[in-house]
Amino acid sequence: MYLQVGPTGAKSWIFRFMLDGKARAMGMGPTHAMTMTEARADAAECRKQLLQGHDAIDERKAARLAKRLDDARAITLKRCAEQYIATHRAGEWNAKHAAQWESTLQGDVHPVIGELAVAAIDTDLVMNCLSGILTKKTEAASRVRGRIESVLDRATSSNYRRDAHVRRECVGRLWVGLNQTHARVSGCCRRPAWPKAHATPGERIRDITRPEATIVANGFRMRPH
DSSP states (O other): OEEEEEETTEEEEEEEEEEEEEEEEEEEEETSSSSSSHHHHHHHHHHHHHHOOOOOOHHHHHHHHHHHHHHHHOOOOHHHHHHHHHHHHHOOHHHHHHHHHHHIIIIIIIIIIIIIIIGGOOOOHHHHHHHHHHHHHHHHHHHHHHHHHHHHHHHHHHHOOOOOOOOOHHHHHHHHHHHHHHHHHTTTOOOOOOTTTTTTTTHHHHHHSSTTOEEEETEEEEOOO
């Protein structure tokens, strides 16, 4: 380890070493920010890496890159959504469509999971968000689901997420289950088809004009007067 003095008088610690027959020098930090004891401790760690056959400079670069990636993955879902909207607003989206996206996410998503790290968003969190919307606005929930998926896809491609915790097919299956549950709770369900749906117009008229006929339509039973 050496003390280096620059042309302007600035002082810094440097670690010099040989690797594969080549002389290398690695800056340790300025003297005003790092004491001699701290610099020596770092130099000792670098020597251990060299004994293991690792280039101390490359190891430090890799560590800094890993930290930048970790910092990037700490980005929130809200921030990632803002980036997604900004990118498309500058491209193919018009102002109205971008405003609709912002309104949907700000109203239904960000209050629930917007401040969470996008890397931590999993299927349970997404479905918890969707289930809350489904009880109020069924059609809107489907739209929100698609928008969350789009933002998460961008996050994955931007390396904000190591693993794709939320898979489209997985969310799709759970979404079907949520819709079925909502249908049972709200009483919305498919009605059986009219037995003579494929009958000719004449046959239908004869059936509904018979005095004793009972017509079943949309769940209501009606008798002709």
